Amino acid sequence: MFNKELGNIFDKIDSKAVKPSSGGLGKDQKKLTNFETLYALVQCTRDLSPLSCGQCLAQAIQNFEGFCTENSQLGEYCNKKTIISSSSQVSANIDHLLADIVTKSLQGATFVKASYGNGKDTVYGLAQCRGDVDSKDCMECIQNAAKQVRKLCPNQSDARIWYDYCFLRHSQNNFFGNVDLSYGILYKNIANVTNPDVFNQELGNMFDRIDSKAVKPSSGGLGKDQKKVTDFETLYALVQCTRDLSPMSCAQCLAQAIRNFEGYCSNSKGCRVLYSSCYVRYELYPFFFPLEGQFPNNKGHSLKKSVIIHH
Structure with missing residues (x-):
């Protein structure tokens, strides 16, 4: 509409x-x-x-x-240490793998992990949508991610791509079930809150609540909540782990993502951290579904993007 x-x-x-x-x-x-x-x-x-x-x-x-759509790409990672030839068997296997992932998304899957090939040429892939996104938007996001990751990282066997609605990666290493904090993307609103002490306390309390939701096996790795913090402002927060992680591994990833807030997002009106294994975000406007009837109050404010690399 x-x-x-x-x-x-x-x-x-x-x-x-x-x-x-x-x-x-x-x-x-x-x-x-x-x-x-x-x-x-x-x-x-x-x-x-x-x-x-x-x-x-x-x-x-x-x-x-x-x-400008909600499916806008947030970032990609093309691992320069995993160079492959476009004519190699690994490259062909990646194409088969991504086609398989897209097919499963067309069948309604919102989380897919798959592998393709034999021996050293085997490639592993994972795609997951945000847990509040409907199946149609999920399908479209995964289709676009599969196409764009090959365009952006045509000669890397290890590649990842992040969107607002989904995440997709492929690699020659079997990463299933392992927490990956090697590369992260951060976005923050450059405008700050007016009462940081109260805000940060409410933010910490909210993350405690939604983290405990996300690590439950029945949650699909998703936790979200909202709370009115002033007469004019409501805080919204969402966390999600990839569904191949155990509850303990999910908690480990979220803890690291949230620790980044203190140093990078301190007192910001909004921030998000994206790793390959989890995603954390908060805002002072509704960004997850179902949406409420109001617009983001971001007039005159902009986002700053940074990258985290853990060696």
Whole structure:
């Protein structure tokens, strides 16, 4: 529904922007639900002809599909120590493996671990969606991840890719059941909370609660919760381990991920840590499903990305 309305509003304001009398500007708004109104604006530099303005806007809007959806890629890791030839048996086995993972996702699987090949040419793969994501979005994310990981890491047998909705990796090493903290990605909101002592206490309490949920065998590795921390702010947090981990290994991964908050995310309004074995995130807006009827309050704020490498 949202994407359809977004497409309609861009069609309308693009047609306004290309009119010579508009100064290159088009803007509009539309009420989507009782809680949400969509606002959009486009503008071209006024030296452009209507045709050139239309071309520029079309290209800009095309970028939304790849970058501005919830399936946006968060990062990838191509292990430069695992170089393979594109014509090797290992490379062919990776293609077979990824095709098998995609097939299982098309059949409704939200977690897949698989292997393909024999002997030293065997490759292992894992794909998992965030536990709150529906099966359709999961399937689309895994399909895209399988395609992009080969494009981004064509000559590495060890490769990983992270999205908002899913994670996928493949390797010649059998990593199933092992905690992998060798490489991590961190994002934080550069804006800070106004009362850090109270906020950090509430954040610690919340992670204690959702960690205990995530390590239960019946949870699928997922823990999430929300709590009102002021009259105007609600804290949302989610953790998840890959489902091949034991409860103890899951707890170990989450503990390391959360430890990064103290040094890197301290007092930030939002932060996430992504490892190959677990994922941790908190925000002051709803980001997991089911969503509540409000928009992120991030006006004027931006995210900072960093990488963790443990030797």
